[in-house]
Amino acid sequence: MFRKTALDKDLKRLNRLEQYLQETSEGMLPYAIALTFLVLAGLAAFSMTGMAPGWAIIVGATVVGGYMALNIGANDVANNMAPAVGSRALKIGVAVLIAAVFEAAGALIAGADVVSTVSKGIIDPDLIPNTNDFVTGMLAALFAAALWINIATAVGAPVSTTHSIVGGVLGGGIAMAGFGVADWGVVSKIVASWVISPVMGGVVAALLLAYIEYTIMSADDRRQQAERRVPSLVGFMGGAFAAYLLVKVMERFWAVPLWLAVIFGVIVLIITTPLIRPLISRKLAELDERKQSVGELFTIPVIAGACLLSFAHGSNDVANAIGPLAAIYTSVSEGELATRAAVPSWVLVVGALGISTGLLLFGPKLIRTVGSQITKLNRVRAFCVTVSAAITVIIASSLGLPISSTHTAIGALFGVGFLREFLANRDAMRALPLRPPNPETDPDVDAEQVSAQTVAKARKRYLVRRYHVVTIVGAWIITVPATALMAGLLALAIRALDIVQF
Numbered sequence: 001m002f003r004k005t006a007l008d009k010d011l012k013r014l015n016r017l018e019q020y021l022q023e024t025s026e027g028m029l030p031y032a033i034a035l036t037f038l039v040l041a042g043l044a045a046f047s048m049t050g051m052a053p054g055w056a057i058i059v060g061a062t063v064v065g066g067y068m069a070l071n072i073g074a075n076d077v078a079n080n081m082a083p084a085v086g087s088r089a090l091k092i093g094v095a096v097l098i099a100a101v102f103e104a105a106g107a108l109i110a111g112a113d114v115v116s117t118v119s120k121g122i123i124d125p126d127l128i129p130n131t132n133d134f135v136t137g138m139l140a141a142l143f144a145a146a147l148w149i150n151i152a153t154a155v156g157a158p159v160s161t162t163h164s165i166v167g168g169v170l171g172g173g174i175a176m177a178g179f180g181v182a183d184w185g186v187v188s189k190i191v192a193s194w195v196i197s198p199v200m201g202g203v204v205a206a207l208l209l210a211y212i213e214y215t216i217m218s219a220d221d222r223r224q225q226a227e228r229r230v231p232s233l234v235g236f237m238g239g240a241f242a243a244y245l246l247v248k249v250m251e252r253f254w255a256v257p258l259w260l261a262v263i264f265g266v267i268v269l270i271i272t273t274p275l276i277r278p279l280i281s282r283k284l285a286e287l288d289e290r291k292q293s294v295g296e297l298f299t300i301p302v303i304a305g306a307c308l309l310s311f312a313h314g315s316n317d318v319a320n321a322i323g324p325l326a327a328i329y330t331s332v333s334e335g336e337l338a339t340r341a342a343v344p345s346w347v348l349v350v351g352a353l354g355i356s357t358g359l360l361l362f363g364p365k366l367i368r369t370v371g372s373q374i375t376k377l378n379r380v381r382a383f384c385v386t387v388s389a390a391i392t393v394i395i396a397s398s399l400g401l402p403i404s405s406t407h408t409a410i411g412a413l414f415g416v417g418f419l420r421e422f423l424a425n426r427d428a429m430r431a432l433p434l435r436p437p438n439p440e441t442d443p444d445v446d447a448e449q450v451s452a453q454t455v456a457k458a459r460k461r462y463l464v465r466r467y468h469v470v471t472i473v474g475a476w477i478i479t480v481p482a483t484a485l486m487a488g489l490l491a492l493a494i495r496a497l498d499i500v501q502f
Contacts, residue, residue: 069354086371106314198411375417
């Protein structure tokens with residue numbers, strides 16, 4: 001009795017928390033909380049710098065960096081939790097809390113101690129005339145990227161935060177030193193990733209979904225096939241994520257060879273599969289033959305995958321907020337241009353808390369968009385999307401291809417959605433009679449009814465919302481040029497107003 005009562009109380013607390021998060025995600029309260037966070041971030045920066053030369057620039061940059069972190073949390077994190085929420089493996093309130101914890105943990109535990117302050121090496125900082133111009137360009141880049149992500153979140157478009165800061169750095173650098181400062185080879189690779197990331201993510205997710213559909217879900221002995229194959233699939237996911245974390249978290253310190261990542265993943269696969277098998281067998285004993293029941297076997301893997309993606313995202317993408325901030329802090333403090341900078345612990349905390357706060361306050365809107373408004377998800381499709389994100393990053397990293405985690409996740413959603421659409425329309429066409437009934441030879445047939453039924457069966461079903469495809473892809477295409485233009489104009493305005501002087 002005590003256990004039941006305690007569980008009921010916990011569930012009621014979670015339901016109240018979810019309702020509270022939904023209510024606070026609307027209205028002015030989130031903005032008031034966000035503003036309070038930015039004020040506290042500024043005060044933290046002031047307490048660390050005192051009245052040292054350039055303190056006002058550092059405080060201002062910290063506020064802008066906090067604003068960037070808030071927007072990363074509001075926009076980018078949706079890609080990690082959306083499959084779990086869209087498939088109803090997690091309620092959105094619980095998902096937001098879990099993501100906030102794992103994002104902050106990733107940023108604080110595995111966040112960069114030393115980051116490259118010029119994102120992806122797209123500009124040569126040595127060509128910038130002086131430290132004042134460098135700080136001006138970085139400040140403009142940070143603010144432009146944050147503003148663009150804020151706009152994208154408002155219209156419900158998931159965009160790449162990495163591409164946003166890359167565009168900002170590009171525009172700020174060009175404004176300060178001309179077009180020769182940019183490495184256009186790197187820029188062209190980033191442009192190529194607009195196609196590479198979603199296509200790879202979509203193909204991997206669609207292939208994995210097709211395998212599960214044909215070998216398990218469409219089998220006559222569905223439960224037996226599930227008992228045979230699901231443990232290996234879960235083990236495969238464990239191995240993929242082990243390799244993913246090794247590649248993603250370690251890439252700032254050491255370029256992990258593909259062979260080592262694969263060996264590590266295979267070891268985890270071999271260890272995980274036999275451990276999972278008895279758990280799957282016990283769970284199957286409680287289930288029937290329905291697809292939905294068998295799909296419940298993927299609930300825990302979907303949740304675990306979302307947690308791991310959030311941890312990796314926090315460890316990696318926090319640099320998009322604190323990289324330029326660390327560059328500004330080091331350059332102002334030391335009075336010379338800093339192409340690489342040690343990240344003070346308080347700067348890392350600002351980035352980590354900013355991402356989590358932005359997620360809690362503004363994340364639910366985009367999680368709903370990505371999780372349920374692009375295409376309908378169930379546990380199996382969510383599993384394919386989650387695993388696809390890890391596999392695609394491993395493949396792309398090993399080939400030296402630029403890739404966006406945002407584009408990969410959305411591409412995976414498109415992949416499972418379009419495959420589902422193809423299969424549904426194929427089955428509908430197969431269900432049509434080889435030759436429609438002839439009312440003249442069969443007087444009992446109503447000609448109008450036969451025609452209407454045939455047309456209804458033959459009509460193509462659209463299971464991916466085209467409106468969201470156009471909105472999202474459009475936002476992807478204009479992200480780099482938009483942030484570059486905004487950053488360039490901001491940099492010129494800051495220099496004209498002579499704001500950065502130290």
